[in-house]
Amino acid sequence: MNSLTGSEVERAERSELYAQRQLASFARADASAAEVAKAFYVTRNAKLPRAAIEFRFDEEIAGDGYWPLVGGFGAAFESYISSLRNLEAVRRSTSVVKGLTDNHLEAFETVRSSAAALDRLGWPVNWEQNVQKILETTDLGVRKGKLVSRLDDLPEYTTLSEEMLLLGSLTFYHQDRVQGEEPRPFRPKSLTSHSRQFEGITMHLCQRSDRVPDRFRYCSEWLEGKGGRTFRIAI
Structure with missing residues (x-):
């Protein structure tokens, strides 16, 4: 039976220590999972305006893991960013007195369609939060996937x-x-x-x-x- 060399013993001890630390880390993560889920529920809720862009896939995609590589993703993401910039430009250049305009509606539909394109590629994005952030200084908002005035034509x-x-x-x-x-x-x-x-x-x-x-x-x-x-x- 071969005896271990000093370097091999040292490596085994380091490996054991690393495994212990990993187990402790996993245990802490598991214990805090519920609290983390609560926090994510708030920050990722579409009702809360948010400037950050988040790709939302919580489960592995069959055969692709968490990071599906698809052709056209770069162009689709660039298109989405461009649509957000355009909506913000429309908001900045339009008087709040005018309320909901055709320019608002056109820019909003571009955001929604570009977000849908990302979704089809397997990269869903928090577009409603992004739209809400852009429009939070106006009287415009999202209802049932459509851009509407917060003040006019209220449903019963x-x-x-x-x-x-x-x-x-x-x-x-x-x-x-x-x-x-x-x-x-x-x-x-x-x-x-x-x-x-x-x-x-x-x-x-x-x-x-x-x-x-x-x-x-x-x-x-x-x-x-x-x-x-x-x-x-x-x-």
């Missing part, structure tokens, strides 16, 4: 998710009521991975009979909550 009904995307916000308001008592004041609530069950709630344009503060334009009906309470949301 919408969902919390749709209204948040339009406003570029992750904050809404929540109110509790116990049977036989006056409703508690509205409290601000942030949309996180814990509160995402509220996203699909249908809301209607506020009426005087709803008795909600004037700062809200949409509110929900009273809904069944926990512990025999009812609640509603507003934004």
